[in-house]
Amino acid sequence: MRVSLFVPCFVDQLTPQVGLATAKVLKRLGHAVEFRSAQTCCGQPSFNSGQWDVAREGALRTIEVFRGAEVVVGPSGSCVAMIKKFYPELLKDTPHLAAAEDLAARTFEFSEFLVNKLGVTDVGAKFAKKVTYHDGCHALRELRLKEEPRQLLRAVKGLELIESEEGESCCGFGGLFSAKFPMISTAMVQVKGGALARTGADFVVSSDPSCLLQIGGWLSREGKPILPLHIAEVLAHDA
Template identity: 45%
Template sequence: MNVSLFATCIVDMFQSNVGKSTVELLERLSCTVSFPKGQTCCGQPAYNSGYVKASKDTMKNTIRVFENAEVIVCPSGSCAYMLKEYVHIFKDEPIWQERAQRIADKTYELTQFIVEVLGIENVGAKLSGTATYHPSCHMTRLLKVQQAPMTLLKNVDGLEIIELPLKENCCGFGGTFSVKMGRISEQMVDEKVASVQQTNAHYLIGADGGCLLNIGGRIERQNLEVKTMHIAEVLNSR
């Protein structure tokens, strides 16, 4: 299957290894992966901050870049959902709404694509130790991808998954929320880190880069011996 990778800003700027792991994993699963060079931000930060008109230019660029793709795969539940949200955002622009719908219909978060489209539940990954998984808000509540990550993680050889206490609670990132509401965000991420500590896990795994940056940064500041890993990195471990 021909896959067009939508890497996301965070992967591009901060987590390049996540993009590398995503490509290697998909190629190992017999996919042909391309990286459309015209891609930029999906527009979510500006849109969520109220800059609707300005963010639409970025969204239209994303539509133009990916509309001829066979399938779009994104290692972020948040950004994958944003591409599907275009349909609502362009409700008053019928031509762009139609083009947005074509994008939405073929966009998948990475684990969703592997389990639901490729029909694979065991990718042959190996990683020794204990891990807990943070289910990010957009991915579970809006994109509705809940089972696919756990299905894949439970089949990683050598990895024991421990359920995260209060797993449904937000980590406090929320994009610009963590900037505008810093003190509240700090309390939320402290609660999340405390939950991680309760598991005594070696690894904290997530599927959204923003959450991992937020939680991982707090873990580092507290000098805790917990390694944060994107699920793409885990599934690409051999």
């Protein structure tokens, strides 16, 4: 299969290794991977801020960028949910609805793609560490992905998966929410990050780089001995 990568802005600018790891795993499974460099942002910050006109332009651009792609795979539940769930909503009363639904049907979150589309749970990774998993809210509740990432992690050689309290609680990122209401966002990450740290895991793994930015940023500030890691980075680990 020829996979077109959908790389979130965060990943592009702050954690490029997540994008590279995603590609590495897909290539290891025998798929060709391309990156269409005309892509920018999916428009979610504007969408969430109520600026639907700006978001709509972003949606139309993204639809154009991925025209003809066999499948589009993104290492982010949040950005993929934007395409799969919210592009059709944004474009529902326009002539572009069919194109939005077409892209939505071809687009997958990384763990969703591996488990549900390819039927793969063991990607041949080794990672002898204790990890706990954080469900990003978009992956969990917009895309209904809960077991998929866990199946992948359980198949990683040497990896010990520990569930945390507050398992389904939000980390408090919420895009611009984290900066517009920093006190509420911080209270939320205190609850979530505290529970993650109490697991005693070496790493907190998630399919969402934006949650990891929030959780990792707080854990780092508090000096907690647990590091953020994207699931693609775990799955890319083979030594």
